[in-house]
Amino acid sequence: MTAREELGTGRGGFFIENFANTGLLTQFMLRRERVNTLLWILIFGGVVILLVPGLFYALPADERFAIVDALAMPAMVLMVGPAYSAYHQTFGALYTNFMMLFSALTAALMNIFLVIRLTRADEEKGRYEVLRSLPVGRLSNLGAAMVTALIVNIALALFVGLFMFAFGTVLYDTGMCFNGSMLWGATLGATGMVFGAFTVLFAQLTASARTAMGYAFLTLGVFFFLRAPGDIDAEWEILALISPMGLLLRTEAYISNAWWPIAAMAGICVLLIAIAFKLTAIRDIDQGLIPARAGRAHGSFLMKTPSGLAFKLMRTGIVVWVLSMFAIGASYGAVLGALDEFIASNEMYQQLILGPFGITIPQELPLEEAIIYMRRAVSAVGVSLPQMFSSMIFLIMGIFATVPAALFVLKARSEENETRAELVLAASVSRTRYLTGFVILAFIMAALVQLFSALGMFAVGLTTMESMDDFPLTFALQVALIFVPAIWVKVGIAVLLVGALPKKAGFIWAYFAYTFIFLFFGRGFGITPEWMAYLSPYAFVEQLPLAPGESINPVPPVIKTALAIALSVIGIRLYGKRDVNAVIG
Amino acid sequence: MNYNVEVTNLDKHFGKFQALKGVNLQIAEGEVFAYIGPNGAGKSTTIRVLLGILQASRGEVKVFGMDAWKDAVEIHKRIAYVPGDVNLWPNLTGGEVIDLFVNLRGKHDKALRARLIKDFNLDPTKKCRTYSKGNRQKVALVAAFASDVDLYILDEPTSGLDPLMEQVFQACVLEQKRKGKGVFLSSHIMSEVERLCDRVGIIRDGEVVQTGTLDDLRHLTRYAMTVVTERTVEGLGALQGVHDIANEAYGLHFYVDTAHMGAVVNHLNGFGIKKLESVPPSLEELFMQHYRRESA
């Protein structure tokens, strides 16, 4: 084999051979994406902007800082980032505290979708090949995709920045300064761009659009959870700094207004994009650098049953999810050993975590003695700090674990969408058995991810804690597995949607968001009525740790499991009765 | 002579799999060249190497005398490509896509574009997601023929077209041929090849097994013969190039390799020919023989 000429070096010159017509392609991409991106920017940006007056009036000034304490709870910090508003009591700080992380997460998602559409999806569908037969440079398409993403992100940043200032200061006088507003927008844009750059990199590594997107989501999820220990405990701040999701929170818009994280993120983008350019030059069209292994010529035993087929299709997904959940659990396991100091040194945590058990540490004690005092007091109650802490963490991890389980059910739907289901169904597999295969897998998956996150937390906890008596394996398993029936209920609802309203099966994500908003924020802060939380199965999960002598009430889990099975059965039966690829519904 | 395409000892590996094995091709300026071979033979792979989309593992690939990989941008200014399976952007109209392609190639001729759209009976205002396979192919064909280029590379371009549109396509190719443009056509439609092409290359399992004019190729194949003679024919089976002799009610039936035709007719003369029919191989048979011969 001859050495591979990576970049164009021909008679057109370096720039022409690699970047010819990038401008025209960019124009073309902007035209292709005009409707899509405009909607994203208007709707997503609009929500971010309108929540400024929204929250300003929903939280009257005298009540506004009552929720600050709650924002400082570790579980809350995990969800929304450091409790800035605890030390900087302005509405702007509160708004950033509440909204920044999730807004940035949404911007990241927008960019992942956008970049996949512009790069790997085009390649997979054979459109890129036609473009490459035109006089465009070797890197023009990627270059144009990145310029397009940059333009979209700048538009988003300006839209959000300018209107936040307009609403925040001019119209509603909440005192949000111009610099902070522009930084807010810039933070969203920069985060979006970073994840766009990650996506374009994965698009070079993997062999299909779907895998590339999977890696991008996974990266986003891992960075989200990776930063959390750093946000919760300053000793681990390095974890937040190496994660873009943590980095973005360091801009502290409306608080200290730091622009350096934007510069850091710009640097990350340049690096990632440069690597992607390099990689695209050394791979063949339609191929990834992580090669898709040669498949079997004959079906293995798995291919004999619909469950086997479902397993086969989702195999990589299963492994990746299980390992990621293990890793996330492990990252919290790392914090377990440092809990004593961390709680003993913070009065607010003491109130939140120890208060319900009637423990107060005398203020005058020095730290070391306070720790000893606290340990004694806690063990006298019969529970432990790691148990209390892990219960809070698992409330969120338990909700999050719905994602892989629901994905598996929706996979049955997407197979149908892409008409592959017809092939299987035509081969004398009854439809009910076909869907049942995916559903069984989803049920197993729910238990599996919970099991592995518990094991991850326990395994790393072993190494960081002096004694595991405070956090026995049985407790780790309990606190994780108690959520499984609730996840199953969600799986059941997803199955029902696939059976009854196939076109709307994505509603399961809306329900997922509902759970977060009304159970977590709503109930946690008393912003929304209590009954709204009860529309989610998670409201019926018993809060651990239990006081000694009490035992878990078996009735709610049994009811939830029965409900989940009933919903699934109904969904599967409806699926058996409706048209495959139904257009209605 | 100037060549549009010169391929010398081209190998292409995909990992361990070798898709092209020492391919050699020479296509002169203004020549219409047909590239045929069974599915998976390596036609599309060759074309992608010519387009500089895939890099050759070994060998030299020149288009217009320039290196297909290094000088891709310069080459592409003078090339129009139509793939067999055209995929377009679902939310753009056919007209928008045609303009993109034509603009990227530089020169464009509005009147020609309008005429082609009419000839191909295409509605350019529809979104691509609503087009059938044939209509998507028409978009790519219009974009190709509306560009003023020197070489058209067409990879099974008519696989989704109806016979009427097939005619329009052939007319377009012949028009380019008259203008002295080169065409590299990979095709499975024999009538199309017969009507349009100057020369044919046959590829099988990554190797080019035959190149030449249609007449050259015919020479390598067999005629079907039926003969009635006064006396019983003897010794025919011993002759070189005679195959599958069968004594039928209507006479003696056999096949003869074109190269040995003369000797066979001479031999038959000795038995008093009453009736002699020879049927030249159809292109279909010709190709079938080539395909089969290699697999044997």
Ligand SMILES: Nc1ncnc2c1ncn2[C@@H]1O[C@H](COP(=O)(O)OP(=O)(O)O)[C@@H](O)[C@H]1O
């Ligand atoms: N990107 C690729 N990776 C691996 N194998 C490939 C790739 N592209 C083509 N092949 C293989 O190379 C051979 C030739 O394919 P192709 O050129 O598409 O054939 P055709 O003559 O039908 O156009 C086939 O066996 C095909 O499977």
Ligand SMILES: [Mg+2]
């Ligand atoms: Mg092909």
